[in-house]
Amino acid sequence: MKRTSTVILLIVIVGAFATALIYLWQKNQEDPVVYQTETPSKQTIVVQTMATGSIVPKEEILIKPNISGVVEEVFIEAGEFVERGDLIAKIRVIPNVSSLTSAKNNIASNRTAFETAEINFKTQKSIYDRQKALFEKGVISANDFDQVNNSYLQAKQQVERARIDLQQARQNYDIIKTGTTSGLGNIAQTQVRATVAGMVLDVPIKEGNQVIEANNFNEGTSIASLADIKKMIFEGKVDESEVGKIKEGLPLLITVGAIENIKFDAILDYIAPKGIAENGAIQFAIKGSIKNLESTFIRAGLSANASIILDRVEDALAIREALVQYDRKTNKPFVEVAVGDQEFERRDVELGISNGIYVEVKKGITESDDIKVWNQIKGPGSFAGRN
Structure with a gap:
């Protein structure tokens, strides 16, 4: 056992x-494990975030009538250029019966007041003429004549005031009835004119359409929209996760989908202080002024993308971010540099900005160093692959 x-x-x-x-x-x-190496290179590293939006005019002016009525004639079309003061449309007034009756009654009231004032003036003038003759002969005192003279002057002022009121009442009646009156000339309310110079973007009305005047209670009907197409801006939105990275004054690079092979420089000049919930995420509106549009025509409303340049460095010594390792204890970055055939030593490095692919190396290596690639391959004579 x-x-x-x-x-x-x-x-x-x-x-x-x-x-x-x-x-x-x-x-x-x-076969022995063989590590490949890469050398650092000079790179332009750009850190950016994206925003989607559209191209719109910096200032779009809506032209609205000063009187309600029916469009009698339109003198412009979208795409035309107009100067300030150019005639855009003409309005035919359809008078309001109540307003017209009130204006007519106002004329009658002012005519009665004028006639009364005129009678009083004639009476005071007769008294003045008699008292003046007596004063010149020394029959009445200067004090008595002064009282008569004051009454005469007051009566004269009253008749002039009544004449003006009557004239204004008649003009008001004409404006309510026809939209214009004598003396208005080119500023007649039936004539809608451009208030600024620019391109006509849209003419939403046609001949025969009814329009409403702009007042304190109604924004009025838009006759046309005008804008200076040389002053365009990018309007877009950024996610709440990115808004903390941006600030006013950062450069933008605008790409317009309808215009190939051209990018436009812009400056970020507005970030909304309040976000808006869209599709379950908070979005913040941004605006950027586009520069140098003299040679390129951009149509308003075109969709565009904006690259917001957060940071940028030219001719930076850079390596692929995948080559960087981090110490488990100190969490400091380092790379392994070749010092012989498949022999490497650790080099601590100081990193700069990164775009997610390449990272700037400020200290620790030179452009001639060979950096260890961690995707190892097997030696000759066997199948090469990555671990």
Whole structure:
């Protein structure tokens, strides 16, 4: 029994030894691991975030009538250029019966007041003429004549005031009835004119359409919209996760989908202080003024993308970010630099900005160093692949 146990133990030992020899022999037959290297390069690294939006005029002016009525004639079309004061449309007034009756009654009231004032003036003038003759003969005193003269002057002022009121009442009646009156000339309310120079973007009305005047209670009907197409801006939105990275004054690079191979420079000049919930996310509106549009025509409303340049460095010594390792204890970055054939040493590095692919290296390596690539490959004679 004891001999049997000894034999079994010896067999187990011999088997384990044989297995170890076989394993070591197989390991020796494997090709050695070979690490590739990369050298640093000069890169322009740009850190940016994207915003989607559209191109719109910086100032779009809506032209609205000063009187309600029906469009009698339109003198412009979208796409035309107009100067300030150019005639845009003409309105035919349809008078309001109530307003017209009130204006007519106002004329009658002012005519009565004028006639009364005129009678009083004639009476005061007769008294004045008589008293003046007596004063010149020395019959009445200067004090008595002064009182008569004051009454005469007051009556004269009253009749002039009544004449003006009557004239204004008649003009008001004419404006309510026809939209214009004598003396208005080119400023007649039936004539809608451009208030600024620019391109006509839209003419939403046609001949025969009814329009409402702009007043304190109604914004009025838009006759046309005008804008200076050389002053365009980008209007877009950024996500709440990105809004903390941007600030006014950052450069933008605008790409318009309808205009190929051209990018426009802009400056971020507005970030909304309040976000708006859209599709479950908070979006913040931004605006950027586009520069140098003299040679390119951009139509208002075109969709566009804006690259907001957060940081930028030219001719930076850079490596792929995948080559950087981090110390498990200190969390400081380092790379491994080749010092011989498949021999590497650790180099601590100081990193700059990164665009997610390349990272700037400020200190620790030179442009001639070979940096270890962690995607190892097997040696010659076997299948090459990545671990």
